[in-house]
Amino acid sequence: MELEQFRGIKQFKLNPNSDGATVTGANGSGKSTLMAAFLWLLIGKDSQGRENYNIFPLDYNGQRISGCHPTVTAVLDIGDEQTVTLKRCISEVWSKRKGTCESEYKGDATKFTVNEVPVSATEYASRVTELFPAALLPLLLNVAWFSEQTKDYKERRRLLMEQFGDLSQEDVFSAYPKFSKLKTMLGNHSIDEYARICTERRKRYKDALAVLPARIDENRKQLHNLPSADSIHSERSALNVEIAKLRYDIDHITETNARKVLEKEREDIERDLAVLSSKRRTFEVEANAEWVQQHTKHLQEAAAVKQHAQECLSEYQMHLHEITLKYNASIHQRDTLREEWSKKNTEQAVITNICPTCGQALPEEVVEQSFENFNLAKSAALEEIAARGRLASEDVARYSEEMECLRQHIETSAAALQEADEMYQVIQAELPPAIKYDIVEQLDAEESELRNKLQKVIDALTDCSQAAEKQVCDLKKQLNAHLEQADHLTRQLAEIDHNQLLQKRVADLEKEQRETLTALEESEYGLSMCQEFTLASVNMLTEHINTHFTGVRFKLFEPQKNGGIREICEASVDGVPYGTLNTAAKMQANMEIVQAFSRLAGISMPLFLDNRESVTNLVLPDEMQIINLVVEPGLPLGVKGE
Structure with missing residues (x-):
């Protein structure tokens, strides 16, 4: 050289x-x-x-x-x-x-x-x-380059992995039969991809399990204790028969019929009086029958919380009268686009300077191109009337913030419909259960009432015409009462249907909870298998790379407390870390490293x-x-x- x-x-x-x-x-x-x-x-x-x-x-x-x-x-x-x-x-x-x-x-x-x-x-x-091999030349020429002149451990690790790390995923599966199930689970994914999938699934399932109990509880709280649908259908059928009978009676009452009815009513009252003593004994035994079934289940749960606060105050007063007719047609299309942009910014122009065929003059570049085509059609009709009044002032500030959030939800639905009509007139002014002598007094009052009715019937028999009218009036009252009861039963049936939907929703959510828990266990199992596989892979990879060296050993991975592994690249000789070796041992180790790379590359460099x-x-x-x-x-x- x-x-x-x-x-x-x-x-x-x-x-x-x-x-x-x-x-x-x-x-x-x-x-x-x-x-x-x-x-x-x-x-x-x-x-x-x-x-x-x-x-x-x-x-x-x-x-x-x-x-x-x-x-x-x-x-x-x-x-x-x-x-x-x-x-x-x-x-x-x-x-x-x-x-x-x-x-x-x-x-x-x-x-x-x-x-x-x-x-x-x-x-x-x-x-x-x-x-x-151009990429390896600095390493093959300089004995200390790999250990002391590379950028960091990542570059040393990359070189080792690229040159000696020819270990495939299949090699690990072949060496460890226990991972056969994991191989099936992977499908077309790599271990890293499948681990990321399991991690994402685990988070998703945990998030779902965190909210499912609350959703189940929320639906359960909406369930009501109601009689069976069969009993209500039966009661309503009987009521319909009574309604039909009352309507028939109202349509067919005459004076003669009225007398017959009054006679029958007198017989009924007299029969009622005859059995009153028996009834008195029965009442003494039953004594208020659980305060009339808990005051008709607290007056049907305060009339379904006053018909759900009068259907949320008539759906926020019909959406505040359809957002006050779209806020008065966006304040009359923003004051008719500010009087059509002040009458198109008080137009002008009216160009001539003669000609119309041919009174001469004109040019001066055709009168400055007809005042620059009348100021470019009056600046494109004043930018299309200022972009239609900036979309009618953004629909008058979005209908004045949806009419101040529907006037604060119509003052919080008229204070929850006056606190559900003062808790439905404090459960219709409840009456406490009477003690036994009160029951006797009540029966006495009933007897007195029956006797009063009997007297009225006797009096009515003297004037059957008036009696017929009164009977029709009484029957209509009964009919109205029966119709109200029929409506009440219809509402109960609707509540039963709603209950059934809620019960199905609860069952579906509980099933989803069980399935999600199973899926969470599967994703955690998959993640655990991926971690085990990775640990087995890194051990095999480290052993595989170290077979290319005689005295030098590389540690490429370090276990973490959380079960993961951290990538490193630490060389040692006979267990002594490279950094603490003496100068001769370092040079000998570096010689071995260069020799291994040279042999693998099939070349010997100076x-x-x-x-x-x-x-x-x-x-x-x-x-x-x-x-x-x-x-x-x-x-x-x-x-x-x-």
């Missing part, structure tokens, strides 16, 4: 034998520059991958010395008794402008030759790539060993050409033995 005007070296020739050579010189004499020059020759970069670093000689002020042309030439043995000669030369480009005497610097130009044949940069790079004087006992591989760089204080750059 020969260097000319390369950085601090004016000219130097290195001609090692097959085993290598020892280059000596004081610190700063240019020993490390030899390796940099060889790398630049091959790929035009330094060991950090930079292309634009300076290789020109510098003067005492650190400025580039003009007129130099750094050149590196090397003859390389490529096997089968063949050699290739590579040459890279960079020189300054100067040119003269027309009319000037002085040349002007225009940049640098690089020239390439292969076996003395000039080639382009592309052809040169292609030839180098055929001969050498290996530069810097600071070689610091290590005396070093086992060198037979197949590698070693360039020892040894510090000899006070000596210029030279080759030992020459």
Whole structure:
């Protein structure tokens, strides 16, 4: 290898034998520059991958010395008794402008030759790539580059994985039969993809399980205790018969019929009086029958909370009368687009300056192109009447914020319909259950009432005409009461239908809860299997990579407390971390690393060993050409033995 005007070296020739050579010189004499020059020759970069670093000689002020042309030439043995000669030369480009005497610097130009044949940069790079693995050249040339000059552990790890980590997912499945179920679960996904799927599913299922109990409880709270639908249907059928009978009676009452009815009513009352003593005994036994079934279930739950607060105050007073007729037609289309933009901004123009055929004059560029086409059609009709009144002032501020949020939901639905009509007149002014002697008094009152009715019937019999009218009136009252009861039963049936829908919804939600819990367990199982598989994979991968090395061992993964793993890249020799090895052990370990990469790449590059004087006992591989760089204080750059 020969260097000319390369950085601090004016000219130097290195001609090692097959085993290598020892280059000596004081610190700063240019020993490390030899390796940099060889790398630049091959790929035009330094060991950090930079292309634009300076290789020109510098003067005492650190400025580039003009007129130099750094050149590196090397003859390389490529096997089968063949050699290739590579040459890279960079020189300054100067040119003269027309009319000037002085040349002007225009940049640098690089020239390439292969076996003395000039080639382009592309052809040169292609030839180098055929001969050498360009990405590995800094590693293969510099013994310390992998361990000490890479950017970080990630780059070292990447190199190991790319070169030695040829371990497939199928290899792990073959080695661990316990993952056969996981293989089926994966489908077309990778382990990482499936783990992300399981993680996303687990979050989704946990989120769903967090809200499902509340949704189930919310639906359960809406359920009401109601009688069976069959009993209501039966009661309503009987009621319908009574209604039909009452209607028939109302339509067919005459004075004669009225008398018959009154006679029958008298018989009924007398019969009722006859059985009253028996009823008195029965009432004494039943004593209020659980306060009339808890005061008819608290007056049918305060008349279904006063008909759901009068159907939410008539649906917020019919949506505040349809948003006050779309806020008075968006305030009459924003005051008729502000009087059609002040009558189109009080138009004007009316252009002439004569002609109409042909009173002469005109041009002056046809009267300034008819006042620039009447000011571009009055600025496009005043920007289409200011974009239709900025969409009628954004529909008058969105119908004045939906009429102040429907007047605060019509004052919170008229204070929840006056607190559900004062809790339905405090449950229709409840009456506490009477004690036993009160029941007797009640029966006495009933007897008195029956006797009063009987007297009225007797009195009515004296005037059957009036009795007929009164009977019709009484029957109509009964009919209205029956019709109200029929409506009440219809509402109860509607509530039963609603109850059934709620019960089905609760059952569906409970089923969804069970299915979601099962799915959560499956996703957690899948995630656990992925983690186990990953751990098995990294152990196999680490073992696989370490088979390429004899003394050096790499640790590529570190378990975490949360069950995960962290990617690392730590080398050790006999259990001692690289960072704590002595200088000789570090150099020996680095030799082994370079040797492993060289063998895998199927190539042996010259290996530069810097600071070689610091290590005396070093086992060198037979197949590698070693360039020892040894510090000899006070000596210029030279080759030992020459």
